[in-house]
Amino acid sequence: MSSLSRVVCKVPGSTSNCGSGFDTLGMAVALFNEVAVERADRDRDDSFGPDIYPLSEMARETVARFFEESGVAPFEVRIRIRGDVPQARGLGSSVTVRGGILGGLSKLSGADWGKDKLVEVITELEGHPDNASASILGGFTVSRFLDSPAKVESVNKIEVSEALRLVVVSPEFEVLTSASRGVLPQSLDFASVVSSINSVSCVVGALASGNYAELANAVHDSVHEPYRLKNIPGAAAAIAAGIEAGAYTGWLSGSGSSVLCACAAEKAEAVMAAMREKFSEAGLDSVGRDLSAENTGLQISSSE
Secondary structure, X not given: OOOOOEEEEEEEXXXXXXXXXXXXXXXXXXXXXXXXXXXXXXXXXXXXXXXXXXXXXXXXXHHHHHHXXXXXXXXXXXXXXXXXXXXXXXXXXXXXXXXXXXXXHHHHHXXXXXXXXXXXXXXXXXXXOHHHHHHHHOOEEEEEEOOOOOOEEEEEEEOOOOOEEEEEEEEOOOOOHHHHHOOOOOOOOHHHHHHHHHHHHHHHHHHHHOOHHHHOOOOOOOOOHHHHHXXXXXXXXXXXXXXXXXXXXXXXXXXXXXXXXXXXHHXXXXXXXXXXXXXXXXXXXXXXXXXXXXXXXXXXXXXX
């Protein structure tokens, strides 16, 4: 049993799918949440933030899963969260919460799970590995599964240079992943599947080679984006405007509502302005972020 009484984990947000890579491709982004996990019997200190554990079903489920999976005797905890990853915007906020809790409990209890174990358990909780792999391992990740996306078999990680800018624009419009999956089709025609496979291959090839210019017009998705984008005012137009302004390519981040365009650094300002204008025309305020990929993943930033 560890003698620690408090652990703080720093977890990056993530963008997932990256076009047609549904439940498979993810990329960590330099936007973070910090999660403090502490034993409930330590002196109370609200300077980090309020205790969300009694209020959050997700937090309670994640804590329960840790003790069930680890075999560690349960103990009472407080969980505090602060940071910049917005909720319900397609940037992996739920994984930052789950990852911070599981990473913190693992260190606090002395179980000392490795990152692969964290990815495995978070994937089971989330039902898919794309955000979990990216946020915990960092970089651009390609996750393999067989019968079910809730059971990850392996992950390939590719580091991404800061030279590739990820312009993320988040409209003031929430999209819950559970609801967004309900709009997806039960089947796809053969030509659409072939086109989408081609897109995934091109995206992976460009990011693996570091030849980011090869991302140009690489995303042409028929798997999920056409069905999701039509329910987010201005989103499809924002991606198209970003590409017109000089981005290599763009995609719906996760299930949305954020959209992302990948570009060279000198194009980022113009790309962001063009994307935000389309949301404004649709009657939505938005927040723009010029980000890089984040290659480290989950970090235990302090403990005491």
